[in-house]
Amino acid sequence: MGLLAIWACPSCAWAVPFEFITVSCGNRSMKLRAGSHAKIKDWVSAINNVGFKLPEGWCHPHRVGSFAPSRGLTEDGSQAQWFVDGHTAFEAIASAIENANSEIYITGWWVYPELDLRRPVHSHASSRLDALLEAKAKLGVKIYVLYKEGHLALKINSSYSMIKLLLIHGNIKMLRYPDHLATGI
Numbered sequence: 001m002g003l004l005a006i007w008a009c010p011s012c013a014w015a016v017p018f019e020f021i022t023v024s025c026g027n028r029s030m031k032l033r034a035g036s037h038a039k040i041k042d043w044v045s046a047i048n049n050v051g052f053k054l055p056e057g058w059c060h061p062h063r064v065g066s067f068a069p070s071r072g073l074t075e076d077g078s079q080a081q082w083f084v085d086g087h088t089a090f091e092a093i094a095s096a097i098e099n100a101n102s103e104i105y106i107t108g109w110w111v112y113p114e115l116d117l118r119r120p121v122h123s124h125a126s127s128r129l130d131a132l133l134e135a136k137a138k139l140g141v142k143i144y145v146l147y148k149e150g151h152l153a154l155k156i157n158s159s160y161s162m163i164k165l166l167l168i169h170g171n172i173k174m175l176r177y178p179d180h181l182a183t184g185i
Helices: 037-052 086-099 129-138 158-166
Strands: 003-005 012-016 020-025 028-033 103-108 142-148 172-177
Touching: 020 037, 086 129, 129 142, 129 158, 142 158, 158 172
Parallel strands: 103 142, 142 172
Antiparallel strands: 003 012, 012 020, 020 028
16 A cells, blocks of 8 residues: 655655655666655655645745755855876776766767776776676666767777777767768768
8 A cells, every 4th residue: 555646746756565665767666665654654744745835935046046065066155177197087987877877978079998997907997987887887877978070080980999998888879070971881
């Protein structure tokens, strides 16, 4: 015997089976567990109350009308991280991939699957981009790669990278721009 609570958003619904509450919206779904059926009822009530109240009652406006507050990547609160050399940049990329819990977004004009992100290579055998992405994909992390190909100036064989990455795991999705399906390349 479960409860059903629907928020004002037509694409979002909360279903309550016994001691779990499943919160779904768009392409994401979370299952939250509570200690008792009474606590589940409290959660459903709280979620519905927030959904039907005016935003001024439970949040405040953020910069440029955003739904979320600004988040800095560095201690000084700036939105950018500056790298002087590839060593620290690749280390930061490897750390970000390793710390990802739900989604990884990668974009660039040269995404090479066999790129070693940590040096020296013999000390960090599992730090290749394809190995890190495979480990995360197996843990259920969704990985999205947007590959911007400048095909007029460079012949960098994005089809190789696309095939190599897509064959790693089903949680890896890749889009090349411009897409070369019509030309067969």
